[in-house]
Amino acid sequence: MTNVVPAxxxxxxxxxxxxxxxxxxxxxxPRVAARVTLSDVLRDQLGLTGTHVxxxxxxxxxxxxxxxxxxxxxxxxxxxxxxxSEITTxxxxxxxxxxxxxxxxxxxxxxxxxxxxxxxFLMSAFDLLSHRPDVTRAELPNELSGVxxxxxxxxxxxxxxxxxxxxxxEGLPGPGNCNSGRSLVGRNAAGPVSxxxxxxxxxxxxxxxxxxxxxxxxxxxxxxxxxxITVDRQIGATMDGVxxxxxxxxxxxxxxxxxxxxxxxxxGRYAGRATIGLGPVKLSFRGVAQIVDQQRDRITILAxxxxxxxxxxxxxxxxxxxxxxxxARLTADAQMFLTGRIAxxxxxxxxxxxxxxxxxxxxxxxxxARGEEPVAAExxxxxxxLTAALASRMSxxxxxxxxxxxxxxxxxxxxxxx
Ligand code: FES
Ligand code: FES
Numbered sequence: 001m002t003n004v005v006p007a008x009x010x011x012x013x014x015x016x017x018x019x020x021x022x023x024x025x026x027x028x029x030p031r032v033a034a035r036v037t038l039s040d041v042l043r044d045q046l047g048l049t050g051t052h053v054x055x056x057x058x059x060x061x062x063x064x065x066x067x068x069x070x071x072x073x074x075x076x077x078x079x080x081x082x083x084x085s086e087i088t089t090x091x092x093x094x095x096x097x098x099x100x101x102x103x104x105x106x107x108x109x110x111x112x113x114x115x116x117x118x119x120x121f122l123m124s125a126f127d128l129l130s131h132r133p134d135v136t137r138a139e140l141p142n143e144l145s146g147v148x149x150x151x152x153x154x155x156x157x158x159x160x161x162x163x164x165x166x167x168x169x170e171g172l173p174g175p176g177n178c179n180s181g182r183s184l185v186g187r188n189a190a191g192p193v194s195x196x197x198x199x200x201x202x203x204x205x206x207x208x209x210x211x212x213x214x215x216x217x218x219x220x221x222x223x224x225x226x227x228x229i230t231v232d233r234q235i236g237a238t239m240d241g242v243x244x245x246x247x248x249x250x251x252x253x254x255x256x257x258x259x260x261x262x263x264x265x266x267x268g269r270y271a272g273r274a275t276i277g278l279g280p281v282k283l284s285f286r287g288v289a290q291i292v293d294q295q296r297d298r299i300t301i302l303a304x305x306x307x308x309x310x311x312x313x314x315x316x317x318x319x320x321x322x323x324x325x326x327x328a329r330l331t332a333d334a335q336m337f338l339t340g341r342i343a344x345x346x347x348x349x350x351x352x353x354x355x356x357x358x359x360x361x362x363x364x365x366x367x368x369a370r371g372e373e374p375v376a377a378e379x380x381x382x383x384x385x386l387t388a389a390l391a392s393r394m395s396x397x398x399x400x401x402x403x404x405x406x407x408x409x410x411x412x413x414x415x416x417x418x
Contacts, residue, residue: 061147237369
């Protein structure tokens, strides 16, 4: 492997670096942060989701691809190392109407159960038989041990690979689906599109994330949201105060922890950024917000953004207020669609942290509606959000434990009474 980042290149974590390489015969030129892995670029920026990601630290082999003809774990290769490289993924092996012999053999021997490990096994076996056409059946378990199958489909996998090894001692056919003219398409609605004539990947964001500004209208995915949040609270503010906040987009942005509007794009669209910390990972989203409904007593906003590390977020925020004895009742709903690394934190943790942020948002709106400057202007602290999320789980657990103990106590007392 000869491609390395210039030895003394120094970049900030949020800087994007353009890197040019070939994927399955199609040129790609994504702009990536230095920490982004090849597996994330393939899946999130180029839409090649055939490369699966399991452990993300080099153990399971699910993410195996070929880099300049040799098998590598895509989760251990930084995309910035790939300048001038040729990447081959499982999508290149064969076509639906003409499978590669390895794919045919896996099908014939049923070398899979759930199929999650299959791309890794196919690429690992392809590498093995390309370099060791004389490999024996006895050697296969050891030679293929770099890929783990959770369903224990090993016997059939060994049968399939042995079959192909025996049939092609003179040399394994190469990938049959390179230079297919396949367009590379990002999974996110803001993602890039390319053809072999039009290198992919750099349309997504310009130096300040501005590529997203060209989105005319934000469309949310039709799938189930990753996280749905509802916050309902009585606020000590008048409806007039709430209406003043709903009419002032800058003021509302100051209520959202870590958010900042950077540009008014016209037509109810705004460019902005938002920062959030999740454990050791700090995500800095840049994107666009669009007001789709704005009344005295309610407002609906769509937002879409990406982090330089490949995380994507799309969301719909709806806030509504109605008069109440205390002043007003504020209901806030959010539906969030997360992709990339942020989604990898799991619905539960991402949901806890998002809920905490949204509760802070509602509290800051109450302050603003009372005429005070909202205090949620600081980016959310990872430690604070996670501690609060864990504290709320602990308190729920403790409440459940206390009620179990109380129920048991009542049961003992009842049996004593009998
Ligand atoms: S995801 Fe790369 S080795 Fe497990
Ligand atoms: S077939 Fe399920 S992990 Fe291998």
